[in-house]
Amino acid sequence: MLDTTTVGSFPKPDYLQKARTQHSVSKLSDAELHELELQATREVIRQQEEVGLDILVHGEMERGDMTTYFAEKLLGMGISDLVRSYGNRYYRKPIVADALQRPAPMTIEMFKYAQSLTVKPVKGMLTGPYTMCDWSFNTHYETRREVVLAFARLLHDEVKDLQSAGAKYIQIDEPAISTRPEELPLAIEAMAIVTEGIAAKTISHICYGDFHTIYPLILDLPVDQLDLEFANSGYANLDIFRTPRFTKEIAFGVLDIHSHRIETVEEIVSGIRKGIDVFGVEKMTIDPDCGLKTRTTEEAFAKLRNMVTAVRQVKSELGLP
Amino acid sequence: MLKSTVTGNYPKLPTQKGDINIRRMLHRFDKAEINRQELEQAFDAVTARVIREQLESGIDLPTDGQIRWDDIVTPFTSQADGFEINGLIRWFDNNVYYRKPTVVSDIKWQKPVAANAYRLASTQSGKAVKAVLPAPYSFMKLSEDSHYHNQGRLLADLAALLRAEVGALVAAGAEHIQFDDPCLQYHAEDLPLAAEAINSVVKGFHATFWLCFYFGSIEKIAPDFGMFDVSVIAADCVSVPTNCEQLLRFAHHQIPCFGMTDARNIKLEQDDILRQKYERISLLFPDAYISTSCGLEFLPHANALEKIKLLGCTVKQFRGE
Numbered sequence: 001m002l003d004t005t006t007v008g009s010f011p012k013p014d015y016l017q018k019a020r021t022q023h024s025v026s027k028l029s030d031a032e033l034h035e036l037e038l039q040a041t042r043e044v045i046r047q048q049e050e051v052g053l054d055i056l057v058h059g060e061m062e063r064g065d066m067t068t069y070f071a072e073k074l075l076g077m078g079i080s081d082l083v084r085s086y087g088n089r090y091y092r093k094p095i096v097a098d099a100l101q102r103p104a105p106m107t108i109e110m111f112k113y114a115q116s117l118t119v120k121p122v123k124g125m126l127t128g129p130y131t132m133c134d135w136s137f138n139t140h141y142e143t144r145r146e147v148v149l150a151f152a153r154l155l156h157d158e159v160k161d162l163q164s165a166g167a168k169y170i171q172i173d174e175p176a177i178s179t180r181p182e183e184l185p186l187a188i189e190a191m192a193i194v195t196e197g198i199a200a201k202t203i204s205h206i207c208y209g210d211f212h213t214i215y216p217l218i219l220d221l222p223v224d225q226l227d228l229e230f231a232n233s234g235y236a237n238l239d240i241f242r243t244p245r246f247t248k249e250i251a252f253g254v255l256d257i258h259s260h261r262i263e264t265v266e267e268i269v270s271g272i273r274k275g276i277d278v279f280g281v282e283k284m285t286i287d288p289d290c291g292l293k294t295r296t297t298e299e300a301f302a303k304l305r306n307m308v309t310a311v312r313q314v315k316s317e318l319g320l321p
Numbered sequence: 322m323l324k325s326t327v328t329g330n331y332p333k334l335p336t337q338k339g340d341i342n343i344r345r346m347l348h349r350f351d352k353a354e355i356n357r358q359e360l361e362q363a364f365d366a367v368t369a370r371v372i373r374e375q376l377e378s379g380i381d382l383p384t385d386g387q388i389r390w391d392d393i394v395t396p397f398t399s400q401a402d403g404f405e406i407n408g409l410i411r412w413f414d415n416n417v418y419y420r421k422p423t424v425v426s427d428i429k430w431q432k433p434v435a436a437n438a439y440r441l442a443s444t445q446s447g448k449a450v451k452a453v454l455p456a457p458y459s460f461m462k463l464s465e466d467s468h469y470h471n472q473g474r475l476l477a478d479l480a481a482l483l484r485a486e487v488g489a490l491v492a493a494g495a496e497h498i499q500f501d502d503p504c505l506q507y508h509a510e511d512l513p514l515a516a517e518a519i520n521s522v523v524k525g526f527h528a529t530f531w532l533c534f535y536f537g538s539i540e541k542i543a544p545d546f547g548m549f550d551v552s553v554i555a556a557d558c559v560s561v562p563t564n565c566e567q568l569l570r571f572a573h574h575q576i577p578c579f580g581m582t583d584a585r586n587i588k589l590e591q592d593d594i595l596r597q598k599y600e601r602i603s604l605l606f607p608d609a610y611i612s613t614s615c616g617l618e619f620l621p622h623a624n625a626l627e628k629i630k631l632l633g634c635t636v637k638q639f640r641g642e
């Protein structure tokens with residue numbers, strides 16, 4: 001009840017940013033880069049413990065883009081030349097160029113490493129089948145549906161491996177899901193494959209969306225918890241979830257990750273109260289709106305510190321432990 | 322005779338080593354390694370290359386590729402009074418973002434934006450080049466209004482700004498001017514408003530005006546195409562294949578433009594399938610345009626070039642050239 005967590009990514013420290021650039025021009029070996037990724041992971045685990053979060057993440061220090069990372073580990077996938085994402089920012093888009101296969105687990109080693117550093121639970125972090133399809137080019141499969149379901153089957157294997165490795169929480173992000181409401185049934189069908197028979201708590205983060213268009217159908221997404229943004233709309237989108245009643249657990253976003261401004265404890269407290277009114281305290285986990293990787297480390301932890309303080313204040317008001 | 326055209330933007334980065342790399346030039350400009358004039362020259366050179374590539378690919382009516390533009394609204398909001406430029410918002414159902422403008426005071430046009438690029442492009446091309454502007458309705462929908470609180474007045478002032486742009490374009494010799502109206506498909510109930518706004522922009526000017534829709538279904542707006550005082554209606558027939566039928570059925574008052582080559586996926590269309598589609602179209606509309614489904618900037622440069630070569634080549638072949 002009112003556990004605190006984060007959505008997944010943390011800002012990469014300067015030394016890691018530089019190392020990634022050097023690695024990309026072959027001036028740094030894989031092993032050297034990996035060592036720095038582990039160092040950054042140790043730091044971010046310690047920082048999360050210090051700030052007092054309940055459920056930790058490994059911080060995604062080894063990942064650049066949330067789809068490209070998986071594309072590089074799967075067979076049947078390639079990476080495109082540069083495509084602009086906004087302003088002067090470019091990225092390489094994954095390509096589904098052949099039948100998809102998972103030759104080996106993709107996230108287990110880093111999960112195990114991060115979990116070994118703390119007694120608190122660390123979430124397993126994956127990108128969902130619908131988003132993997134939507135954010136990739138496809139030159140192999142006939143239909144989008146085939147692509148989505150192919151991703152779903154191999155992500156199911158990854159989820160099973162994460163569970164076997166001890167993950168109590170497994171998050172399967174679907175940020176693309178809200179962009180095409182007419183394909184929501186496909187995303188639901190795919191998620192059912194991913195989470196079938198999984199006992200760990202499953203979570204899906206969805207963002208940048210017009211939730212009007214996907215609610216209440218999104219309640220059929222086969223995960224235990226939905227992780228949604230609220231702060232960046234000033235909690236204006238909360239009303240959508242009043243009727244029909246929200247039937248899942250909610251990870252409730254209270255920090256606007258696009259803003260440099262550090263939310264005050266008072267405004268976070270007020271946001272949480274608004275959330276309790278709609279979702280009920282027993283179903284709520286508290287977190288930022290989205291991944292924190294676009295903020296500086298200082299901003300990210302200043303925001304989180306106030307979030308944890310706000311949650312403690314609400315808990316004591318409610319007489320919760 | 323069918324003619325080929327493109328929708329608007331074109332990848333800014335080259336495939337060819339040695340060609341000017343705008344991304345690098347912008348970085349160098351940010352670090353004050355080159356001055357404004359050198360940056361402008363780089364933009365001009367890239368625009369010239371982009372036009373040349375389209376003409377060499379056999380495109381009958383090219384655009385300037387929007388090489389200076391980050392998105393379709395910022396070039397205008399940054400040069401006019403009345404706007405603040407805010408955070409990144411997802412560009413429809415793409416993993417691409419634009420900067421959302423906020424209207425904070427009365428909107429006033431200051432200086433031409435599109436005409437300068439047009440002048441350069443038409444000199445380079447030696448033949449007609451299509452200029453592209455946002456349609457007033459979508460301009461409004463892509464913005465946040467914190468000043469007018471009156472849709473009619475806001476839309477009228479945006480229309481006035483665009484009318485000034487059109488005036489400058491016509492004075493510069495532009496014969497084809499396209500308005501992109503991607504938001505209207507999702508708000509069909511606003512069609513009379515949108516039509517009135519566009520009609521007020523073009524009134525009295527002698528040019529071939531285009532209205533262009535991409536990403537969504539035109540089903541709800543197609544029956545009312547006659548309300549728009551434009552000469553060409555263009556629609557994305559890839560994202561929503563039934564848009565092709567809608568154009569065939571409802572474009573009685575205008576020349577239709579069919580977006581047939583997928584500008585959001587690198588997979589190349591088959592010649593023979595395109596030819597069959599051209600045959601059907603030319604039976605009803607012998608003077609129709611064939612285009613890309615939307616702007617080409619969703620593709621890496623090499624793939625965009627393949628797409629326009631296919632488009633230019635298949636249309637020419639169809640004409641028996």
Ligand SMILES: [Zn+2]
Nearest residue numbers: 175207290291
């Ligand atoms: Zn997010």
